Amino acid sequence: MSAMVPAVIVFGDSTVDPGNNNQISTVLKSNFAPYSRDYFGGQPTERFSNGRIATDFISEAFGIKPVIPAYLDPKYDIRDFATGVSFASAGTGYDNATSDVLSVIPFWKEMEYYREYQSKLREYVGNDKANYLLSESLHLLSIGTNDFLENYYTFPTRSSQYPVDKDEDLLIEIASTFIRKLYKLGARKVAITGLAPIGCLPLERMTNIMHGSACIEEYNNLAKNFNVKLQGTITKMIQELGGIQIVMLNTYDKLLEMIRNPTWFGFERMQKQHAVGLDTSR
Numbered sequence: 001m002s003a004m005v006p007a008v009i010v011f012g013d014s015t016v017d018p019g020n021n022n023q024i025s026t027v028l029k030s031n032f033a034p035y036s037r038d039y040f041g042g043q044p045t046e047r048f049s050n051g052r053i054a055t056d057f058i059s060e061a062f063g064i065k066p067v068i069p070a071y072l073d074p075k076y077d078i079r080d081f082a083t084g085v086s087f088a089s090a091g092t093g094y095d096n097a098t099s100d101v102l103s104v105i106p107f108w109k110e111m112e113y114y115r116e117y118q119s120k121l122r123e124y125v126g127n128d129k130a131n132y133l134l135s136e137s138l139h140l141l142s143i144g145t146n147d148f149l150e151n152y153y154t155f156p157t158r159s160s161q162y163p164v165d166k167d168e169d170l171l172i173e174i175a176s177t178f179i180r181k182l183y184k185l186g187a188r189k190v191a192i193t194g195l196a197p198i199g200c201l202p203l204e205r206m207t208n209i210m211h212g213s214a215c216i217e218e219y220n221n222l223a224k225n226f227n228v229k230l231q232g233t234i235t236k237m238i239q240e241l242g243g244i245q246i247v248m249l250n251t252y253d254k255l256l257e258m259i260r261n262p263t264w265f266g267f268e269r270m271q272k273q274h275a276v277g278l279d280t281s282r
């Protein structure tokens with residue numbers, strides 16, 4: 001694929017954080033094994049993954065570069081960031097109250113960093129070139145899970161204020177405001193993830209022992225509901241904001257497909273002997 005997209009610019013949470021959290025004061029880090037064990041050289045890279053993360057592969061697929069650096073990583077500067085950068089922070093959410101839980105970078109602050117990035121880019125390549133790059137770059141948002149799992153269902157603050165339906169509306173309003181700001185700042189290509197089947201995440205299934213560690217249907221239904229609303233808001237924005245392209249990335253169906261048919265995607269079940277080795281009760 002030719003570089004119709006000169007850079008991938010990333011906002012969000014642990015799903016797309018390549019190491020910003022390692023530069024801030026939080027307990028939520030991933031700079032230790034077994035994280036990154038399949039990454040080039042196997043050195044912990046501060047990605048919450050065994051290897052590269054989805055945005056790295058997206059960047060590579062556009063023919064840009066194989067990994068997207070973290071904005072706060074002092075090893076990189078605007079020369080690297082001009083072709084792709086991530087402002088994401090593990091543990092963050094749309095809601096300010098979510099990032100407060102583990103003292104990570106709030107979503108609004110990711111926007112502040114992006115503004116700073118734009119000034120640096122203008123200085124580096126000049127105004128006209130910067131405007132062109134920004135309008136052609138893919139702005140990708142991957143966020144939202146923590147607003148429910150880390151915040152709404154864990155702490156009583158939000159859930160005592162309003163029902164989950166209202167919480168969804170609040171979060172989608174924040175998403176919409178964020179995308180409108182990006183548009184004002186010159187972005188024209190936006191991709192945003194819906195919620196994945198969050199009731200199937202390992203941590204949630206662990207808590208569902210009473211039901212054979214099955215996926216938690218309540219959470220999955222919430223995700224589906226959220227995604228329908230988000231798609232509606234996106235459709236409205238496309239009508240209102242001339243020249244913008246916004247796509248919603250359907251992580252829900254894809255991830256569920258992987259969970260149901262892991263072998264189709266090359267995943268293998270853990271060998272029994274390994275499973276026994278992990279049993280610390282013995």
Ligand SMILES: *[C@@H]1O[C@H](CO)[C@@H](O)[C@H](O)[C@H]1NC(C)=O
Pocket residue numbers: 096108174
């Ligand atoms: C989150 O906090 C920032 C900084 O205090 C504030 O500007 C912003 O309005 C807050 N966002 C919401 C949705 O309340």
